[in-house]
Each structure stands twice: as structure tokens, then as C-alpha cells.
Amino acid sequence: MKNLVFYCLFIATVLACSIEPQPIDYGSDMCEYCHMTIVDKQHGAEIVTQKGRAYKFDAIECMMNYRKTIDDSTVKFYLINDYNEPGTLVDATASTFLISENIPSPMGAFLSGTISHDDAVKLQSVNDGTLYTWNELTSYFKDTEGVINH
Numbered sequence: 001m002k003n004l005v006f007y008c009l010f011i012a013t014v015l016a017c018s019i020e021p022q023p024i025d026y027g028s029d030m031c032e033y034c035h036m037t038i039v040d041k042q043h044g045a046e047i048v049t050q051k052g053r054a055y056k057f058d059a060i061e062c063m064m065n066y067r068k069t070i071d072d073s074t075v076k077f078y079l080i081n082d083y084n085e086p087g088t089l090v091d092a093t094a095s096t097f098l099i100s101e102n103i104p105s106p107m108g109a110f111l112s113g114t115i116s117h118d119d120a121v122k123l124q125s126v127n128d129g130t131l132y133t134w135n136e137l138t139s140y141f142k143d144t145e146g147v148i149n150h
Helices: 002-016 060-067 117-127 134-143
Strands: 045-049 054-057 075-081 089-091 096-099 111-114 130-132
Touching: 045 060, 054 060, 060 075, 060 111, 060 134, 096 117, 096 134, 111 117, 117 130, 130 134
Parallel strands: none
Antiparallel strands: 045 054, 045 075, 075 089, 096 111, 096 130
16 A cells, blocks of 8 residues: 555656746746846747756847757757747747848847748748758857857
8 A cells, every 4th residue: 555655646746747838927037148027929938947947038049049058958948939929939949030130039139930931931021031940040159159249
């Protein structure tokens, strides 16, 4: 009977510790990188670690610059707000990004993202700019020493 109780407690503990993205509290949460209040629902981002700690950002560029300071193996999720569905966090590693001077972002990198490649192409057709995959964006940020001054 002791083993059954222990087993049930163990399973309950494991299930209670599921690691999930945390909602961004717009107007209240602070950016982990630049310490500004997160208000823009089209450009926010989040990193969730393997241990469940959520780091929230007011702009994708803040997340990309913060990413340089951490070990990727500690990260469970990289998330961004989908530009076309404000406030909706999506998988950044599966998203397509647009850098367009016609779409300002909070920290001045003109960086937006969407989970749908087709939506990103449509956004580009209206606003010009350059499309990037996650890997291309990662290289871009490594090569530019960070787009924003901080």
C-alpha cells in the first residue's frame, strides 16, 4: 500500500510540473532584456527553460539579443507573438520573420514574425523588407552584434 501511495504522489508531482509557456501580462510584465514594460501584442516574445522559468520580452529583437547570453540546451521553447494574431504566442523556431522598415517594432529593429510562411510573404508584399527563417535570423543577429543599441 505504501508503494501505491508513493507511486500516485510521484505521478501527481510529474503531471503538475508540466512545462508550458506563460501568458504575457501586457502593460505589467517587464522585458528581461531592456526592462521596458511589454505593451505591444504583435512583437512580444518569450523563452521558457527546461526547468519551466519564463523570460518575457517586449520585442523579438530583445529575445534574440538575450539569447546570446544563455545556453540553448537549457531552453524548452522560443516563442513569439504572431504579428497577424496579436497576443498569440507561437513557436519561433517554426516561424518566418520579416525585417521591414515599414513595420516598426518596439526596439527599432523593424522585426516581426508569423507562424505562417504564406502570411509572412503577404506581409512582405505590402511592406517590402527581407524574410528570414529562424536559423537565418539567428545568424543575422550573430553577424550584426545585435541590431539594437543597449
